[in-house]
Amino acid sequence: MDDSLRLDTLDRLIVAQLERNARSSFATIGAEVGLSAPAVKRRVDRLVDSGVITGFHASLDPQALGHGVEVFVELYCDGRTSAVEIARIVSRHAEVQEAYTITGDANALLRVRTTDTAHLERTLENLRSEPAVLQTKSSVVLSRLIPPAG
Known part of the structure; x- marks a missing residue:
């Protein structure tokens, strides 16, 4: 983001x-915030250009897509494994939806989605390999106790 x-x-x-x-259309947003549609567009363009807005996304229902099992996986790696290497490893597994480096004993925390527990087992075996x-x-x-934002 531009300082x-x-x-x-x-x-x-x-x-x-x-x-x-x-x-939401620029006109709808403008009506809510008291600006014209072109003024909202200019502001949104500026927010995109400056990096405040990083993208526009569709929010999907994983259940409807057949990915009903959600799991948080702590990943423990060799002590010399860098965050870049961990990112490379987990990006090879389509089931990994999100990955974070974290404090504590584990090196990373992954949010994984699978179709069922057998698929989860295969995914974990693949990660451990x-x-x-x-x-x-x-x-x-x-x-889920609190729904995701957006």
Whole structure:
């Protein structure tokens, strides 16, 4: 993000509207924040150009796509494994939806989606077969208490 960019109240209102519904038209957002559609477009373009807005995304229902099993996996790697190498390893596995380096004993925390527990087992075996991976520790999500933003 450009350090010289200061978000004013209107920018924050526009961003909030886009967070609620990224498909909102500039006219709809303008009506909510008190600006014309062209003024909203200029502001959104500036927010995109400056890196405040990094993209517009569709929010998908994993259940409807057949990926009903959600799991958080702690990944433990060889002590010399860099974050770049961990990213390279996990990016080879389509089931890994998100990956983070973390503090604590594990090197990374992964959010994994699979079709069923057999698919989960294969995914974990595949992750553990990576040369730098020592072990995994998994927690299966039973229910989501707070829905994801957006």
